[in-house]
Amino acid sequence: MQITLLSFFKQIDLYLFYLTLAIYCIGTINFLIYLIKPRPLFSHLAFYITIIGFVFHSIIFIFRYVTYACFPVTDLPQSLFFFAWCFVGVFIIFNFKHKIPVLGSFVTPLATVFLISSATLFTQKPVQIPPPLRSIWLPIHTTLAFLGETFFGFAFCGGIMYLIQENQIKNKKWSHFLHRLPSLQTLDDLNYLCLSFGFFFLTLGIITGSIWAEFAWGSYWSWDPKETWSLVTWLIYAALLHGRLTIGWRGRQAAFFLIIGFGVVLFTFLGVNLLLPGLHSYESFTSP
Numbered sequence: 291m292q293i294t295l296l297s298f299f300k301q302i303d304l305y306l307f308y309l310t311l312a313i314y315c316i317g318t319i320n321f322l323i324y325l326i327k328p329r330p331l332f333s334h335l336a337f338y339i340t341i342i343g344f345v346f347h348s349i350i351f352i353f354r355y356v357t358y359a360c361f362p363v364t365d366l367p368q369s370l371f372f373f374a375w376c377f378v379g380v381f382i383i384f385n386f387k388h389k390i391p392v393l394g395s396f397v398t399p400l401a402t403v404f405l406i407s408s409a410t411l412f413t414q415k416p417v418q419i420p421p422p423l424r425s426i427w428l429p430i431h432t433t434l435a436f437l438g439e440t441f442f443g444f445a446f447c448g449g450i451m452y453l454i455q456e457n458q459i460k461n462k463k464w465s466h467f468l469h470r471l472p473s474l475q476t477l478d479d480l481n482y483l484c485l486s487f488g489f490f491f492l493t494l495g496i497i498t499g500s501i502w503a504e505f506a507w508g509s510y511w512s513w514d515p516k517e518t519w520s521l522v523t524w525l526i527y528a529a530l531l532h533g534r535l536t537i538g539w540r541g542r543q544a545a546f547f548l549i550i551g552f553g554v555v556l557f558t559f560l561g562v563n564l565l566l567p568g569l570h571s572y573e574s575f576t577s578p
Contacts (some may be wrong), residue, residue, distance in 0.1 A: 300386035303357075306350045313343035314378070315405050318398040325395040328470045333391035337382075340398060344378045350374055357360055361429040363436075366438060366563065371409035372432070373559075376440040377401035384444070390480070392470055395508055396447035397451065435520075438492030439555050440541040445484035446552035449545035452477040481548055485534070489527050496520055526551050 320336030351510070354362040363372045381397045407543070454473045472480070499517075500510040512519060531549055532540030 299403075303350060303353060306346055306353070307409065309349060310343050310346040311402070311409060312403060313339060313346065314398065314402045317343055318392075318402050321391075321398050325392060325470060328392075333394070336394060336398075337439060340378060340394065348374050360424060361491075362431065363428070363480050366560075367408040369432075369436075369559070370404045372444060373436055373439070374401045374408065376402035376436045377404065377420050380437070380440050380444070390476075392451075392472070393447060393480075394445070396450060397444065400447070405559045414554060425502060425505060427498060427505065429447050430544060431498040431502050432499055433438040435495030438488045438490070439482045439559060441488030441491060442548075442552050442555050445481050445488060445548045448477050448481040448484060448560065449548040452481065452545040453542065453549075456545075458504055462500075474541070478544070481532060481544060482540070483532055485527065485548065490529050491518075491557060492527065493522055496524060496570060516558070516562050519554075519562045523551070523554050526554055 317336050317340035320332050324332035362368045376400050504510045
């Protein structure tokens with residue numbers, strides 16, 4: 291009976307997942323069409339379709355939380371799933387406040403790739419984490435850390451848009467595409483805003499992770515590969531923020547480093563967990 295009920299829950303999860311993925315793909319296509327043909331119809335349609343997808347995305351997340359009785363960010367597929375959820379959720383709030391729909395043409399494809407990646411790896415078998423890690427610090431630490439990485443992802447998208455727009459202006463390519471992106475000043479302000487929020491949340495994520503480590507392993511810092519690379523990431527963005535505030539480091543150079551910085555974020559998130567063994571490796575959670 292229990293196996294049958296679990297199979298039923300898995301089927302519901304699977305159907306909702308692919309429904310969400312299909313909705314995101316439709317929203318992404320509309321955002322890309324808007325990038326080519328900047329008509330309000332496409333941006334509005336894409337945005338509200340994305341909201342619908344986010345609602346289903348949230349339902350799945352809650353469903354998994356209840357089904358597995360733990361915060362469902364304990365393995366790589368679930369982490370990618372949660373990362374995509376953060377991306378879309380922050381974008382929805384961001385667009386309501388700042389009205390930059392073209393940002394969706396860059397953000398939603400990235401979120402969709404994360405979701406597709408989670409679908410490729412998803413086994414519907416949540417990793418059983420050891421009792422010391424079953425703590426309220428799990429949702430607090432992971433949420434803060436992923437929010438920081440999400441804002442760095444937005445800065446990455448802003449950096450790409452900045453370089454594209456600058457290239458258009460520099461080469462005097464007065465195409466329609468020039469008017470589809472925000473001004474260089476708006477993009478620079480966007481990058482600074484995302485850098486500031488990302489640094490704030492990452493800092494809180496590292497602090498709460500250290501507190502959690504003290505409870506779980508008896509040490510605030512153990513130079514685990516994930517901890518080390520998180521510190522490297524923090525130092526990179528701290529240098530970017532310091533340069534911005536003290537010497538006015540902005541524009542093209544800042545955009546380049548925001549793109550490079552997000553590459554480090556992805557390596558810290560994916561590469562370290564997959565390639566370097568440690569307490570934060572997903573395999574380390576599988577101990578009996």
